Amino acid sequence: MARLNLLEETRYEKLAVTVYPNQKEAVAKVAQRIAGVIRNKQQNNQNAVLGLATGVTPIGVYNELIRLHKEEGLSFQNVITFNLDEYYPMQPGAAQSYVRFMNEQLFDHIDINRNNIHIPDGTLSLDAIPAFCLDYEKKITAAGGLDLQILGIGRTGHIGFNEPGSAPNSGTRLVTLDDLTRSDAARDFGGKENVPTKAITMGIGTIFKAREIILMAWSKKKAPIIKKAVEGEISGEVPATYLQLSDHVEFVLDEDAASLLTRFDTPWLVKDCVWTNQLKKKAVIWLALEVGKPILKLTEDDYNNNGMAQLAVEQGPVYNINIDIFNRIQHTITGWPGGKPNADDSQRPERREPARKRSVIFSPHPDDDVISMGGTFIRLVDQGHEVHVAYQTSGNTAVWDDDVLRYVEFAIDFNQSIGEDTTQLKKLYGNMRDFLEKKHPNELDTKEILTVKGFIRKTEAISGARYAGLPDSHIHFMALPFYETGKTQKNPVTAEDVRLTIELLQQVKPHQIFAAGDFADPHGTHIVCFNIILAALRELKKTEAWVEDCWLWLYRGAWQEFDTYEIEMAVPLSPQEVVRKRNAIFKHQSQKDRPVFPGDDAREFWKRAEDRNRETAQRYDQLGMAEYEAMEAFVRYQF
Template sequence: MARLNLLEETRFEKLPVTVYEDQREASVAVARRIATLIRSKQARGEQAVLGLATGATPVGVYAELVRMHRQEGLSFENVVTFNLDEYYPMLPTAVQSYVTFMHENLFDHIDIRRENIHIPDGTLPLEEIHAYCLNYEQQIEALGGLDLQVLGIGRTGHIGFNEPGSAPNSGTRLVTLDDLTRRDASRDFGGKENVPRKAITMGIGTIFKAREIILMAWSGKKAPIIKKAVEGEMSSEVPATYLQLSDNVEFVLDKDAASDLTRFNTPWLVKDCAWDQALIRKAVIWLAKTLKKPILKLTDEDYNAHGMAQLVTEQGPAYNINIEIFNQLQQTITGWPGGKPGADDRRRPERALPEQKRVVIFSPHPDDDVISMGGTFIRLVDQGHEVHVAYQTSGNTAVWDDDALRFVEFAIDFNQSIGQDGNQLKEMYKEMRHFLESKQPNQIDPPALRDVKAFIRKSEAIAGARYAGLPDEQIHFMALPFYETGKTVKNPVTDKDVELTMELLQKVKPHQVFVAGDFADPHGTHIVCFRIVLEALQRLRQQETWTEDCWLWMYRGAWHEFETHEIEMAVPLSPQEVERKRNAIFKHQSQKDRPVFPGDDAREFWVRAEERNRETARNYDELGLAEYEAMEAFVRWKF
């Protein structure tokens, strides 16, 4: 019976999928499977032939293999490896090369023989590539083929660098990279313009010949493409769908990457559910959106025809369910994000008391506060709360080089206008100019240049916070150490980051803390900063009683918005408040027009924010609630 139930749950899935709680657990499981293969081959005196992938996805697997080598004696002397791909052209010594990646993450830490390592050569003359690729295939075949191929997946659905349009029988070859792939790689190269346009990759046909294929994916960013690859029709537009033809493939996912699969996202379509309030709310909103009907117009027949007969049978009729969910949504809407004085707050998202609250808004970058919750920020100040904003990082990697020079030139001219010679500043300016003339992609700026970029972001943040109504003493710049590397790749978080956060919280003793919960941030800074605040609050909860009355709210907006069913507080904005929010965002001049790292959304931040806020309001309106100009949304973190 259990097997039958599993088949019913996974009936939309066209290949085997294993889901783990998080990527660490999944990575360890994959590493153990690789180790088992290596050891079984060793026992038979045979070589293990592995196909390896690069990128962020397999890093945890390689770390676990290194640990097993060091602590458990796992030997790689019998292992032969073939990497999937390499950029072209690409020097093996470049920091972005997959040769560098593989040595830093695996090969330099294990006992593999150097002659057993094969990575496509990104330095070949163009006319030699065809013969080289044929030879790459022949080397794999001469060893009896790949025993195990490890894969990641790109957001285009590529495996290796087999981009949309690749044939299922393709071999190792030179390919042109999709624009989205190049955008995703842009941060590693210091801008998309520096990302190579081509790559050498194993073909889909080469991958298919492996006796075992494991495709791994982590995080919600991969969820949409995973759904297409696992549940979609086979198509050259999503090359990973060709894996549906293999009998030897398994997708290994964390729960976030699996979150769009039918059995997790809309489980009522595949099985009977344990209907709690959160699931009922999600399902009813899904039904209303699917049918494009307000919630209060849904009927028993609508429920029965869309996989929700169990719900309407057990807890119906539909009218009662509709009223309950409509009321729940209505109660999330408040014009009083700090609580409404003198109101009955039993069904309001925030407490009425104390009437004037102490509030800390944590902003990972110097502009996230106004981009993501600028309207609520301004309203909290207008309604008399003691609001503090804490900028967790300097944001100094996200300023254009020529902007930094422009500000130094201004400082030189200003010094001269007041009779100062500014010789030291002029000398520093010359050094900056000299550095920038030969600067390589992602090369670390010298300290003085990093400082100038940080000062630019700081002055903009002050202007934005002042516009929102804050006095200077309630504007805090934390410069958390993990960020201050000068590199796009940051240092690990340490106790110092947490302790600085604890000190600020102890100073303010807030009733409300707002923190970025937008983990789709392509820089990864948001989730790091969120975890720092969470750890600081958890430590303080063991020590100080004021934390018992401190609520933690998560905001989004710069990259994605919460789903409607997730929202616990929706703050409506009038047209005038939307304009005030826009003006606060405009104070961040260095991020106007085109930011250094825009992600895959070409819109300016103020446009993104307004369109997302209007979309949130439109979603509420279409569900049958009041029509507002815009809304900012929040979810409360439960300790």
């Protein structure tokens, strides 16, 4: 019976999928699978032939394999490896080289024979590549074929660098990289313009010959493409869908990466559900949008014809369900994000007391506050709350180099105009200019350049916060140490990051905290900054009573919004408030027009924010709520 139930739940899935509660558990299982292959081959005096991948996804597996080698004696003497791909052109010693990546993440820490390592050569001349690729295939065959191939997946659905349009029988070859793939690599190369346009990659046909294939994916960032790869039709537009044709493939996912699969996202379509209030809210909103009706117009037939008959039978009549969910959504809407004084707060998202709250807005980067919740920020100030903003990092890696020269030139001219000696400043300026003219992509800036970039972001943040109505004494710059590397790769969080956060919280003793809740990227600055806040609050909770009365609200940035069913506070913005928010964002001139790290969205930050806020309001309108110009959304986090 259990087997039948599982088949029913996974009927939309066209290949084998194993979902683990978190990445740590999944990584351990994959590493054990690899170790098993190696040990089985050792027992038979045979070589284990592994196909290896690069990128963030397999790093945890490589760390676990290193641990198994050092602590449990796993030997790699009988292992032959073939890597999937390499950028072209690429020197093996370059920071972005997959040769360097594999050495640093795995090979330098195990006892593998260096002659058994094979990685596509990014230094070849163009005319030498076809012969090299043919030889690469022959070497795989001569080694006995791949016993196990591990894969990640790109947001285009590429496996290796087999981009959309790749043929299912393709072999190792030179390819042109998709624009989105290059955008995703931009941080590693110090800008998209520095990312190679080509790469050498194993083909899909080569991958298919492996006796086992494991594709891994972690985090919600990968959830949309995983759904396409697992449940979508086979298509050259999503190369990973070709894996549906293999009987030897398994997708290994954490819960976040699997979250959009039907059995997790809309489970009522594949099984009977335990109808919690949250699941019921999610299902009814889904149904309303699916059939294009406001919630209060949903009928029994709508429920029955769209997989929700169980809910109608167990908790109907459906009109009562509709009323309940409509009220729950309506009660999230408030024009008083700090609570409405002298009002019944039993159906409001925030408390009425104290009437004048102390609020801290934590901003991971110097512009997240106004981009993500600028309207609410201004509303809190206008309504008389004691608002503080804390900029957690300097943001000094996200400033164009020519802006540095422009600001230093201004400083020289200003000092000259008031009769100050500018000799040292001119010398510093000359050194900066010489460095920047010779600077390599992603090269670490000098201390002086980083300082100026940090000052640029700081003055913009002050301008934006002042525009929102804050006095200078309520604007805090934390410059958390974990961020201050001058590189996109940051240091691990330390006790010092938490201590600085504790000190700020002790100073303000807030009733409300607003923090960035963009957790799709498990290595992003937002989640790192949030975990620091959480660690500080949990430490303070042990000794300070005020923490019990402190509520933590999450907001999201310009790239995404909370799902409607998740929203617990929706703050509507008038057309005038939208303009005020836009003007606050405009204070961040270094991020306007074209920021250093724009992501794959060509819109400016203010435009992304306005479109997102308008879409949230439109979604509420579609569900039958009042029509607003825009809305900012929040979710309360219980700590």
